[in-house]
Amino acid sequence: MTERKVLVLDNGANTIKAGYALFSQQPKIIPNCRVTRGKGDKKTFIGDQFSSCTDFSGLYYRLPFEKGFLTNWEVEKGIWDRIFSKDVLDCDPQKTSLLITEPCFNLPNIQRTYDEMIFEVYEFQSYCRTIAPWLCIQNDISSLYPNRPQNLAEPPDCVLVVDSGYSFTHIVPFVMGRPILPAIRRINIGGKLLTNHLKEIVSFRYWDMMDQTYVMNEVKETCCYVSQDFLADLETCRKNTRDNPILQEYVLPDFSRNTKGYIREKKRGAEIYDQSDEQVLYMNNECFTVPEILFNPSDIGMNQAGIPEVIVEAINATHPDLHGLFYGNIVLVGGNSLFSGYKERVEKDLRVLAPSEFEVKVGIPEDPITYAWHGGRQFASTPEFDERLVTRSEYMEYGSNICLRKFGLGGDEIDEMSE
Amino acid sequence: MKHKVILDQTTRNRNIQHHLNELERDNYAEVPELEIVSGTITKPRRTSEVDTSQNRKTKARSKKQLLSQLTVKKNLNALLEESRIDQLPPDIPTYFTAVAGPSRYPPRKFCSVCGYLSNYSCKTCGMRYCSVKCLEIHEETRCMKYTV
Ligand SMILES: [Zn+2]
Ligand SMILES: [Zn+2]
Numbered sequence: 001m002t003e004r005k006v007l008v009l010d011n012g013a014n015t016i017k018a019g020y021a022l023f024s025q026q027p028k029i030i031p032n033c034r035v036t037r038g039k040g041d042k043k044t045f046i047g048d049q050f051s052s053c054t055d056f057s058g059l060y061y062r063l064p065f066e067k068g069f070l071t072n073w074e075v076e077k078g079i080w081d082r083i084f085s086k087d088v089l090d091c092d093p094q095k096t097s098l099l100i101t102e103p104c105f106n107l108p109n110i111q112r113t114y115d116e117m118i119f120e121v122y123e124f125q126s127y128c129r130t131i132a133p134w135l136c137i138q139n140d141i142s143s144l145y146p147n148r149p150q151n152l153a154e155p156p157d158c159v160l161v162v163d164s165g166y167s168f169t170h171i172v173p174f175v176m177g178r179p180i181l182p183a184i185r186r187i188n189i190g191g192k193l194l195t196n197h198l199k200e201i202v203s204f205r206y207w208d209m210m211d212q213t214y215v216m217n218e219v220k221e222t223c224c225y226v227s228q229d230f231l232a233d234l235e236t237c238r239k240n241t242r243d244n245p246i247l248q249e250y251v252l253p254d255f256s257r258n259t260k261g262y263i264r265e266k267k268r269g270a271e272i273y274d275q276s277d278e279q280v281l282y283m284n285n286e287c288f289t290v291p292e293i294l295f296n297p298s299d300i301g302m303n304q305a306g307i308p309e310v311i312v313e314a315i316n317a318t319h320p321d322l323h324g325l326f327y328g329n330i331v332l333v334g335g336n337s338l339f340s341g342y343k344e345r346v347e348k349d350l351r352v353l354a355p356s357e358f359e360v361k362v363g364i365p366e367d368p369i370t371y372a373w374h375g376g377r378q379f380a381s382t383p384e385f386d387e388r389l390v391t392r393s394e395y396m397e398y399g400s401n402i403c404l405r406k407f408g409l410g411g412d413e414i415d416e417m418s419e
Numbered sequence: 420m421k422h423k424v425i426l427d428q429t430t431r432n433r434n435i436q437h438h439l440n441e442l443e444r445d446n447y448a449e450v451p452e453l454e455i456v457s458g459t460i461t462k463p464r465r466t467s468e469v470d471t472s473q474n475r476k477t478k479a480r481s482k483k484q485l486l487s488q489l490t491v492k493k494n495l496n497a498l499l500e501e502s503r504i505d506q507l508p509p510d511i512p513t514y515f516t517a518v519a520g521p522s523r524y525p526p527r528k529f530c531s532v533c534g535y536l537s538n539y540s541c542k543t544c545g546m547r548y549c550s551v552k553c554l555e556i557h558e559e560t561r562c563m564k565y566t567v
Contacts, residue, residue, distance in 0.1 A: 061445045066495045074490035105514040107502040113489055121486055171519075181512040185519045188439075196442040201534065204561065213446070234535060285534045298526035300442075301435035305522035313520060 004125065006385075007091055008376040009083075009100045010132055013065035014166035014191065014335065016047070017373040018083055021099070021380035027373040030083060034062040034075050047079040048088055055255040056214035068103050068167030068190070069110060073117060084122070097389055098127040099376050101135065104170045104184060111407075112400045119395045126391040129407045133161035133172040134179065136333050136365075138375035144331060144363025158325035160315065162307060162346070164294060164336035166191045169307060171314040173326055179409050183317035185310050189297050191335050195220050197300060198290045206281055207252070215253060218261055219281065220290065223248050226341035227288040228348060237285040241266070246287055252279040291339045295349065308349035327358040337368035431545040532556050 006021035012032060019027035028048070035045045038058040045053050053059075064076035084091040098118060102111065111129070118127050137159050142148065161172045169187040173180045199216040203209050209216050227233045237246050253261040264280070293299055295306035305313065315326045327350070332343055347362045354360050365371040379385050390406050426434070499505070504513040530537035530549035537547040541554070544562050548554045 063445045067443055069495055069498070071495055071498060072492055074492065077486075077490060105512070105517055107498055107504065107514065109498060109502045116485065117489055121482060121489065170517075182510075182516075184512065184517050186514075186517045187519045193439075193442045196444070200442075205533070231536075238535065289529075289534055296522070296527065298522055298524075299529065300439065301526075302439055303521045304519045309522055310519040 004095060004097055005091075006097045006099060006380040007089070008373055008380060009098060010135070010370075010373045010376065011070070011101050012132070012165060013063070013068055013103075015369070016079070016083065017370050018089060019373065019377075020089070021377045024377075027370055028083075028088065029369070030079070030088070032064060032076075032079060034078060036060045036062070047082045049082070054258065056212070056253070057255055058211055059214055061213065065167060067188075068165075069107065070102075070114070071110070073113060077117070077121070080122075093122040093124040096124055097380075098124045099135075099380055099385070100127065100129050101132045101372060101376075102129050103167075104131050104133070104172065104186070108404075111403070115395065115400045115403045119392050123392060126389040128385065128388045128390070129403065130388075130409065131172070131179070132165075132372035133163050133170065133333070134174070134177075134409060135372040135375035135379060136161050136163070136331060137174055137177065138379040139365070139371060141329065141331060141363070144365060145329075145361050148361075156325065156329040158322050159329045159331060160311065160326045161331050161333060162311065162337075163334045164190065164307065164332070165334040169294065169310075169334070169336070171307075171310050173314055173318055173322075175318075175322065180318055181409075183314050185314045185317075187294075187297060187304050187307065187310055188302065189294055189304075191220075194224075194290050194293060194336070197293065198224070198286060201286060201290075202281065205286075207279065209281075215261060218253075219250055219283065221338070222261070222263060223250055223283040223287050224291050224339060225288055226291045226295070226339045226345045228341055228345055230288070230292060233288055234285055244284070246284060248283040248287060250281040250283055252281055254278070291336070291342070294336060294342075295345065308346055308353055311346075311350060312353050323355070324358045327354050328361045330360070330362045332362060332364045333368045333371045335369055337364055425542065426544050428545075434544075531561065 005023075008017075008019060008021050008027070010017040010027070014032060016030045016032045017027040018030060030048045031050045032047070033050070034047075035050055035053065036059070037043050037045075037053070037055065038060050043053075062072070062075045064070055064072045064079065066072070070076060083089055084093065100114070100118070102114060106114075114129055118124050140155070141159055142155060157176055159174045161170075161174065163170045163172065167190045169189055171185045171187075173183045195213065195217045198220050199209050199213065202216065202219075233246060236244055238244075241247055247266075249264050249266060251262055251264050253259055289299070293302075295308065297304045297306055304310075311330065315323050318326065330346070330350075332346065336342065343362055343364045347360060350360045350362070367374075388406055390403050394402050493501075499514070505515060507513060509516065528537050528540075528547050529535065530553050531546040532548055532553035535549050537549040537553075539549070539554070540547050541557060541562060546557065546561070548557050
């Protein structure tokens with residue numbers, strides 16, 4: 001077994017987090033897309049090559065994922081080929097065990113394609129496929145709640161993971177390390193929708209940015225935050241510039257001059273701006289009405305509850321004896337957890353919604369994007385990992401059925417833990 | 420020239436749904452025209468060849484054949500249909516059963532032009548506005564276009 005390397009690959013719809021379990025402290029974060037620049041040179045960037053792109057106008061994106069599921073394997077293979085090449089991870093599949101993530105409730109026919117791709121096309125020595133929230137709970141969860149008394153610092157029996165990513169948001173309750181499948185809930189809101197929504201309202205109100213997904217994603221990540229008092233913030237935004245601390249002046253990047261976008265400092269009183277021809281985007285209520293959709297999908301007409309309400313819905317679908325444990329062990333992961341104010345708002349809303357006898361504790365890892373990868377790295381060094389692996393020779397003998405059996409997460413006995 | 424068409428609730432709801440689907444596109448570029456008459460969906464539906472052979476033979480095919488088979492582009496709707504998860508008993512958790520339910524609170528109402536709270540809706544298309552100024556902008560630019 002000394003020859004074997006373990007590659008941990010968190011295959012997200014937006015970015016791939018990949019690295020070897022033994023040799024990497026941090027994963028490489030690679031865009032999971034193929035991007036073509038339409039104008040002029042028609043240059044194509046695959047995965048990590050996108051980091052060499054400097055002109056982000058008029059980009060055409062090809063994504064292997066559609067609504068959170070891997071549907072375009074032609075694009076995905078191009079990106080994986082690049083990642084496994086000498087230029088990136090220098091991976092020899094025949095000498096490598098692969099630990100890879102898939103979306104919650106992946107479709108059985110898509111799972112079969114994973115198996116065929118990994119064993120028959122790439123010929124990995126062995127592999128294990130699981131969901132990212134499960135990898136998250138392989139981390140030391142108790143360290144996320146630093147104020148907890150020492151005697152409770154052991155791994156909790158119940159953990160509720162809120163994974164808010166690019167395509168959607170999943171609420172996944174775990175008991176003794178296993179997901180309670182009937183209690184898992186999905187909200188069809190993710191970072192991609194938020195960026196597209198921001199792009200749309202900005203284009204109607206200020207500049208036409210419909211063609212500028214990359215730039216608008218930067219604006220979202222730079223300016224947007226989760227409000228703690230939505231209606232009060234909305235009122236603040238009506239005030240004039242001087243009395244409105246929410247208003248931000250985002251200077252759009254100018255690719256012809258190679259300048260990056262940034263928030264410029266507001267000028268006071270009689271000061272005037274130098275009359276340079278920089279384009280300024282005024283981000284006012286857009287700063288918080290966009291992330292607010294995570295908490296109120298009905299704001300854009302979607303007939304689903306927001307994250308705090310759905311946490312309650314998921315917990316209520318578990319056995320009543322467990323409810324208190326879940327409210328006390330909530331973990332926030334995924335890219336949307338990076339919005340400032342996100343954790344505080346989840347906590348605040350939950351405090352109102354949860355039965356008063358339960359303590360509400362919400363934890364957030366330092367890096368909510370790579371948390372699953374780090375959990376995968378932990379898991380890869382346990383004996384349980386070897387038990388879960390399916391080897392290529394097993395696959396050649398039993399086909400996809402053995403993957404179905406070994407990768408399944410919820411045992412029948414777990415169903416009894418649901419309501 | 421202004422159309423004097425008034426959208427019924429079904430069409431309005433369908434327009435909202437259509438807009439939500441648009442927000443999922445990879446290369447969202449232009450704002451498409453609104454569906455004006457209930458029941459006609461003008462967008463062409465993409466259909467792709469569905470591989471119905473549940474039992475792909477592993478040994479008989481070459482790697483090249485396999486790869487070309489695996490990389491056939493299928494959209495999610497086709498894959499959902501192919502997966503037959505809709506035919507499973509309702510107590511088996513799937514992608515369909517996991518969908519979160521509606522909120523217990525009524526939806527808030529925002530002006531579709533400026534984003535502030537709104538008390539009025541356009542008589543023609545049902546979209547919200549908050550003031551005479553926003554109504555004017557709405558009528559000039561946005562009435563009968565998809566938006567929030
Ligand atoms: Zn208005
Ligand atoms: Zn109208």
